[in-house]
Amino acid sequence: MSALLDQFVEEAGDLLEGAGAALLILERNPTDERAINDLFRSVHTLKGTSALFEFPALTKLVHAGEDLLDCVREGILPVTGELVDLQLEMLDLLRNWIDAVRANGDLPGDAAGFSRDLIARLAASKAGAGASIALLSATSAHLPAVACDWLGTLAENDRVTAFRAALEDGLTIIGIAYEPDKDCYFRAEDPLLTCRGVPELLALSIQTVGPDPALADFDPYACRLSFHALSTAPRAELEHLFRYVSDQVRIDEIRPEHLALPAGSPKVDPACSTFAEACPALVEQGQFAEVRERALTLLASIDAGGRSASALRWLAALIETGTDKADWMMRLVSAVGGARLDWSAAATDLGPAAVPTSELVDRIVAEQRGILALPAGDAALFAGRIASVGRTLANVAAAHRATGAVQQIEAATASALEAADPGPLVAALAVYFGACAEQSSAGPNAGAADAAAVKVEPVNPRDARQSRVLKVDQAKVDRLMALIGELVVAKNALPFLARRAEAVHGSREMSREIGQRYSVIDRLAQAMQEAIMEVRLLPVSEVFARFPRLIRDISRKLDKQIELVLEGGETQADKNIIELLGDPLIHIVRNSADHGIELPQVRMANGKPAHGTIRLRAMQEGDLVIIEVTDDGRGVDTARVIAKALERGLIDPEAAERMTPAEAANLIFHPGLSTADAVSDLSGRGVGMDVVQTSIRDAGGSVAVSSQPGIGTTVRLALPLSMAVMRVMTIETAGALYGVPIDLIAETVRVDAGAIRTIKQSEAFLLRDTIVPLVRLRRLLRLPGRFEDREAVLVLRLPDGLVGMIVDRFDEHMDIILKPLEGILVGLKGFAGTALLGDGRVLMVLAVKELL
Amino acid sequence: MPLEFRDDEVRLVGTCGADEALELSDWLSNPGVPKVDLAACTNLHPALLQTLLAFKPAIAVEPTDPFLVRWILPLLAPAAGVTRSSE
Numbered sequence: 025m026s027a028l029l030d031q032f033v034e035e036a037g038d039l040l041e042g043a044g045a046a047l048l049i050l051e052r053n054p055t056d057e058r059a060i061n062d063l064f065r066s067v068h069t070l071k072g073t074s075a076l077f078e079f080p081a082l083t084k085l086v087h088a089g090e091d092l093l094d095c096v097r098e099g100i101l102p103v104t105g106e107l108v109d110l111q112l113e114m115l116d117l118l119r120n121w122i123d124a125v126r127a128n129g130d131l132p133g134d135a136a137g138f139s140r141d142l143i144a145r146l147a148a149s150k151a152g153a154g155a156s157i158a159l160l161s162a163t164s165a166h167l168p169a170v171a172c173d174w175l176g177t178l179a180e181n182d183r184v185t186a187f188r189a190a191l192e193d194g195l196t197i198i199g200i201a202y203e204p205d206k207d208c209y210f211r212a213e214d215p216l217l218t219c220r221g222v223p224e225l226l227a228l229s230i231q232t233v234g235p236d237p238a239l240a241d242f243d244p245y246a247c248r249l250s251f252h253a254l255s256t257a258p259r260a261e262l263e264h265l266f267r268y269v270s271d272q273v274r275i276d277e278i279r280p281e282h283l284a285l286p287a288g289s290p291k292v293d294p295a296c297s298t299f300a301e302a303c304p305a306l307v308e309q310g311q312f313a314e315v316r317e318r319a320l321t322l323l324a325s326i327d328a329g330g331r332s333a334s335a336l337r338w339l340a341a342l343i344e345t346g347t348d349k350a351d352w353m354m355r356l357v358s359a360v361g362g363a364r365l366d367w368s369a370a371a372t373d374l375g376p377a378a379v380p381t382s383e384l385v386d387r388i389v390a391e392q393r394g395i396l397a398l399p400a401g402d403a404a405l406f407a408g409r410i411a412s413v414g415r416t417l418a419n420v421a422a423a424h425r426a427t428g429a430v431q432q433i434e435a436a437t438a439s440a441l442e443a444a445d446p447g448p449l450v451a452a453l454a455v456y457f458g459a460c461a462e463q464s465s466a467g468p469n470a471g472a473a474d475a476a477a478v479k480v481e482p483v484n485p486r487d488a489r490q491s492r493v494l495k496v497d498q499a500k501v502d503r504l505m506a507l508i509g510e511l512v513v514a515k516n517a518l519p520f521l522a523r524r525a526e527a528v529h530g531s532r533e534m535s536r537e538i539g540q541r542y543s544v545i546d547r548l549a550q551a552m553q554e555a556i557m558e559v560r561l562l563p564v565s566e567v568f569a570r571f572p573r574l575i576r577d578i579s580r581k582l583d584k585q586i587e588l589v590l591e592g593g594e595t596q597a598d599k600n601i602i603e604l605l606g607d608p609l610i611h612i613v614r615n616s617a618d619h620g621i622e623l624p625q626v627r628m629a630n631g632k633p634a635h636g637t638i639r640l641r642a643m644q645e646g647d648l649v650i651i652e653v654t655d656d657g658r659g660v661d662t663a664r665v666i667a668k669a670l671e672r673g674l675i676d677p678e679a680a681e682r683m684t685p686a687e688a689a690n691l692i693f694h695p696g697l698s699t700a701d702a703v704s705d706l707s708g709r710g711v712g713m714d715v716v717q718t719s720i721r722d723a724g725g726s727v728a729v730s731s732q733p734g735i736g737t738t739v740r741l742a743l744p745l746s747m748a749v750m751r752v753m754t755i756e757t758a759g760a761l762y763g764v765p766i767d768l769i770a771e772t773v774r775v776d777a778g779a780i781r782t783i784k785q786s787e788a789f790l791l792r793d794t795i796v797p798l799v800r801l802r803r804l805l806r807l808p809g810r811f812e813d814r815e816a817v818l819v820l821r822l823p824d825g826l827v828g829m830i831v832d833r834f835d836e837h838m839d840i841i842l843k844p845l846e847g848i849l850v851g852l853k854g855f856a857g858t859a860l861l862g863d864g865r866v867l868m869v870l871a872v873k874e875l876l
Numbered sequence: 877m878p879l880e881f882r883d884d885e886v887r888l889v890g891t892c893g894a895d896e897a898l899e900l901s902d903w904l905s906n907p908g909v910p911k912v913d914l915a916a917c918t919n920l921h922p923a924l925l926q927t928l929l930a931f932k933p934a935i936a937v938e939p940t941d942p943f944l945v946r947w948i949l950p951l952l953a954p955a956a957g958v959t960r961s962s963e
Contacts, residue, residue, distance in 0.1 A: 179950075214921055214922065215922050216922045217919060217921075219947075230947070230948070232926065232929055240905075242931075244901045244926065248926055
C-alpha cells in the first residue's frame, strides 16, 4: 500500500468517526449548525480525498451522501429519523470499505452493487426534498419501473413463465441487461459463463450488436454480443454475481405487465376486431373464464404468428393466473383488436391531467407544500425556493409522463416568480397533485419549518484550519518507547560502572565523575520516558465516541427511551488502556440498557421519568483512570442473584446468608450467572460480566458494582493510566531475582517458623486474627526447599482472599518495562514477562495467579 | 484440444475458450460448407459463439449441455433445422 493510500485510510477513519458523531448530535438537535457543518465538511473532505484513488464506488457514494447533506445544510430538507438512518448506513458501509482497503488495498468485490443501491436511496431521499432534476429519474428503484425496451427480445414463452412466476407465486422479476464492452474478452471476461451462473434464470436472449461486418473483416475478439436475462433470484445475489462488470450491466426490477408484449405481424383478422368489441363488456362483468374460452377458440382459428394471436395468448395466460386485473385484460383485449399496447402510459387512464399518487409522490408533494407555506423572507432565497419547488413538481409530473401537467407547472412557477407570490404554484399543486394526501403534509411541514429556522451560513470547507497534528503509525511510537526503555536499562548500568571504577581500578574521582554524568543522563531518560508516555495518551472520549450510536440502536430495538450522558471524555490514558476499555464498556452499557433501564411504561408506573439515563463518567484518581457507568434503572435484584447463584451451586447457603447486598451485587461478575428473564439479543447470555472482570483484571485494573434497588446501578472500573511501566517488588529466591506486581502485595511480614501451622499438607499462619494460607515460592517453582527460623512472607491480595508467599529475601521496589515472553518461552506458565535490569540481569515477573 | 478438425467438420470439445476463436474463424473462412459438432462442448466462449453466429456454419450435431441446448441452440437453430431436414 502506498504511503498516500495509508494516509487516506487513516484520515478516512477519522472523518467517518467525526461524521457519525455529528450525525447523532444532529438527530437530537436538528438545528445544531455546528453539527451540520461538521458533518458536511467531513463527508466533503472524504469525497475530495477519495477521488485521488481508483475507488469509483466509494467516491460516487460519498458524493450522493454529500448532495443529500447539502440539502440539509441549505434548509431544504428536514433532519428526519430516516435521513439519519440512511446516512448512518452509508457511514457503516464506508467504514467497512475503508477496513477492506486497509486490509487488501482495495474495496470489497461487491462494493459497486451496494454503492449503486445506496446511491439510489440517497437520491430518492433527496428527491423527496425536491431539489434536483436529474436524480429523480435515477430513483427507478422506487418509482414504478419503466418498461425496459429489451424485453421484446426475450422469447414469448420465457416471458410468460416469468409473468406467471410473478403473478402466481408473487416473485419479484429482476431484469438484467448486460452489454459487455468491446474489449471485454481481453480482460478474460466470459459474459456467457457469467450468464450461466445467473440463479433462477427464466429467460435469456443474446443479440448481436451492430451491423454484420464483412466476414473478411470479422474480428472474433471484439465482443459484439449483448445479453438480456430475467431471473427471480434476490437482487443482491445478482448484483453480487455481476459485481466485476457492474459498469456494463443494469439490474432492474421488472413490473410483470411489462412482460406482456404482444408481437408479430400487425395484420388484424376481422374475427379479432369482433372479439375486441365484444369482450370489454365481459371483462367488466367479471366473466374472465368466458373471455378466456373465447380467446382460446379464436386463437385456434387465426394465424399464430400475428400480433393479435400473441395478445390472445397473453390474455389467456393472464386470466389463468387467477388475477382480477381487469385493467390489464382490457388493454390486452384492445391489443387483440390491433390497438397499440403501452404499459408505461398507465397513468393517463386515471384522469386527464392529475399526476398519479404513490407514497413517494405523496412525500415529495407534502414537502413542497411545506416549503411553499414558509414565510417569504429574503427575496433571493424566496425565488430560489419557488424555482426549486417548481422544478421538483415538474420532475414528478415528467416522471409520470403527465406532459400537460409539466407545462402548466412550469408556467405557474414563472408567474409565481414574477409576482413574488407562491399563489400560482400553490394552485397548480392543488390541481395536479390534489390526490396526494393532505394530512401527510403536517409532519414534514413542521420539519421543513424547523429546517428553515436554521439560518446556515454557507461554509467554505477550506476554512477548516489545518491543525498542526502529525499522524504517526503506532508501531513507530512503540519502537521509540522500546528504545527509550532500553536506554533506561543501559543507563542503570552506570552506577555499577562507577562502583567498579572505585573498587577495581581504585579511582574514586573517576567514580564520582561517572556518577555525575549518570545523574544527567538519568534526568534526560526520565524526561524522555514521560514524553513518550504522553504521546501514547489518548482521551477517553475515543472510547466514548461509539456509545451514542450504540445507545441509539439499543433503544430503538428495545423500545426504551435512553439518554446517554458522557462526562470527563478529556481524561487521558495510555492507548493500550483506552483500546482495552472498549469491549468491557460496551458489555456494561448494554447490560445497563438491557437489564437496568426499564420500559417507559414501567418507569412511569414507578414514578420515574419515562426516559432512563445512562451516565458514563471518566476521571483520573492518582495513577488510575476511573470509569463509572451509572444507570437509573431497576438496580441489581440481589435476592434473585443470590437465588441463581445458589441454584447453580456457585455459593453455599451459609455464605448466602452472610452476604451483604454489596457482595451479592458483585456476584454478577461470577462466571455463568445471568439475571435476565429471557435471553435477549443484546446481553444476558450468562457470559458477560465475568468477561468484563477478567479483561479489566488482566490489565491490572479492578471492577466493582454498587446498586440500589429501584434507583440504579453503578459499575466502576479502575485501570492504571499506563500499562507500559510496571511497579514491581523484587524478591530473591534460590539465587534468582523475581518481580511481583506491587499492586498485588498487601504487606510484607516476617513469620517465626513456630507460628506456621500445618493443616494436613497445607501451611498457614495467623495474621491479625485471620488465617492466611501459606505457599512456598521454592516449592511452586520446583526448587530445592529451605527452611529458616524467620520466614520472609509476602502477603498477596488475590481475588479469593489473602495468600502468604514465602520467599528467600525481599529486595527493592523497581519501575520496569515489562516485555512479554517471546519465542519458545511463550507457553511458560506462571510468568507475566521479563525485564532487563541495569546490571544486565534478567528479572522474571511472576504471574502469581497462574502459579498458585 | 478443444477444437478437432475433420475435413469439413469441426468438433468442439469440453471448455472452449476465447483462445480458440481465431483458429475457428480462420477455419470457417475456408471455402466449402463447414459443419460444426457441438455434442461434447460444455462451455462455449462468446468469442466462439459470435464467430459461429457470423459464419453461420451448419450444426451437424447439436449440443448436449442443457444450458447450450436451452439458450444457445435456438440462436444457431435455423442452420440446425436445415441440416436436419436434409438428413
